[in-house]
Amino acid sequence: MSPDARIAVDAMGGDEGLAVMLAGVARARRKFDGLRFFLVGDEARIRDGLATHPNLTAASEIVHAPDVVTSDEKPSQAIRRAKTTSMGVAIDLVKQGRAAAAVSSGNTGALMAMAKLSLRTMPGIDRPALAALLPSLGETDLVMLDLGANTECDARNLVQFAVMGAAYARTALDLESPRVALLNIGTEDMKGTDIIRDAAARLRDATHLPMTFSGYIEGDRISRGHVDVVVCDGFSGNIALKTAEGTARFVADLLKRAFRSSIRSKVGFLISKPATELLRGHLDPNNHNGAVFLGLNGLVVKSHGSASEVGVSHALSVAAKMVRDDLTRRIAQDLGNFEKQAA
Structure with missing residues (x-):
C-alpha cells in the first residue's frame, strides 16, 4: 500500500459510539503497518478520545464535521446535510482523492445514497x-x-x-x-x-x-x-x-x-x-x-452499526485490502474484457 494512502473513517457513526470506533481503528493500525487515517467527526471529542490511543496520533488527521447522520434518518434528508455530517465528509474525501476509501458504521441507506450521488457509478456499471x-x-x-x-x-x-x-x-x-x-x-x-x-x-x-x-x-x-x-x-x-x-x-x-x-x-x-x-x-x-x-468510482465500506472493536477493525482491514489491490481498477479491467468478448 502506498505510504500516502489514507482511509477516511466516519468516527461518529455506529451504535456503539466514538470510543469503539477509535479502538477499532487503533487495532487495525497495529495489524497494517503504515496504515493512515482521516478521522471525521467532532474534532474536540475525537482529540480527547485519541488520548487513550497514542499510536493513532501520528497516523491520523482529524477532519471536523459538526453533524451526524442518525440511524432513523431518511436518505433524502441525509443527502441534504452531506456537507456537514461525518458520513458525508468522509465520502467527499474519497471524491476529492484525498482518501483511498471511506468506512462508516452509520445508516446504510444514507451511506448508499450519499456514496452513489457523490462518487457515481463506474463506466459500464x-x-x-x-x-x-x-x-x-x-x-x-x-x-x-x-x-x-x-x-x-x-x-x-x-x-x-x-x-x-x-x-x-x-x-x-x-x-x-x-x-x-x-x-x-x-x-x-x-x-x-x-x-x-x-x-x-x-x-x-x-x-x-x-x-x-x-x-x-x-x-x-x-x-x-x-x-x-x-x-x-x-x-x-x-x-x-x-x-x-x-x-x-x-x-x-x-x-x-x-x-x-x-x-x-x-x-x-x-x-x-x-x-x-x-x-x-x-x-x-x-x-x-x-x-x-x-461499482462506484471510489471505495466505500459499510461496517455493521453494532460492530465491536474487533468488527470495526475487520471492516478497516477489508478497506485496506481493496486499496492495496486497487479493486476499482480490477473491476474496470474485468468488465472491459467481458464486454470485448461479448461484442
Whole structure:
C-alpha cells in the first residue's frame, strides 16, 4: 500500500459510539503497518478520545464535521446535510482523492445514497451492489451480492454483479479464479426466471475472465463451500442474509438453553467448550464485518452499526485490502474484457 494512502473513517457513526470506533481503528493500525487515517467527526471529542490511543496520533488527521447522520434518518434528508455530517465528509474525501476509501458504521441507506450521488457509478456499471463476506465450510469465506441495494435486477445487472463479485473475491479471499454461482430455486438449467437463465447463458460464454461459472446454487447450499461468490438481486439477497443471521442466532440460543438445562449438560458444556468457542467465533458477525459498495468510482465500506472493536477493525482491514489491490481498477479491467468478448 502506498505510504500516502489514507482511509477516511466516519468516527461518529455506529451504535456503539466514538470510543469503539477509535479502538477499532487503533487495532487495525497495529495489524497494517503504515496504515493512515482521516478521522471525521467532532474534532474536540475525537482529540480527547485519541488520548487513550497514542499510536493513532501520528497516523491520523482529524477532519471536523459538526453533524451526524442518525440511524432513523431518511436518505433524502441525509443527502441534504452531506456537507456537514461525518458520513458525508468522509465520502467527499474519497471524491476529492484525498482518501483511498471511506468506512462508516452509520445508516446504510444514507451511506448508499450519499456514496452513489457523490462518487457515481463506474463506466459500464449500471448499478452498484452491496457485497459482504459470509462464513463458509470451505477453506475461505464466501462473497455474496447484492444484499439490498437493488431490489429488482435484469440479466445485465446480474452479470455485472458476478464480474464485480469475482474481482472482490480475488482481493478479499486471495483467489485466482473464484467459483461464481447464481442463487436460484434449483440447479437444473430450466429452473428460475427468464432473467436468471439469461444471466447464466451470458456467464457461461465468459470464458476469458479470471472466474469459473458454476451454474446455479440453492439457498441451503450457500455456505457449504462449493462456491466462492453467490450472485442474486438485492431483494433475494437481503432475505437470504437475514435468514442466515437469524438461523445463526437461533442455533446459538438453542445451545445456550440446552447447556443450562441440567447439571449433566453444564458438565458437558465444560468438556465441549473449545468446540463451542470455535463455533461462536466462526458465526460471530464481527469476524466477517465490512460490506462493500461495488461499482462506484471510489471505495466505500459499510461496517455493521453494532460492530465491536474487533468488527470495526475487520471492516478497516477489508478497506485496506481493496486499496492495496486497487479493486476499482480490477473491476474496470474485468468488465472491459467481458464486454470485448461479448461484442
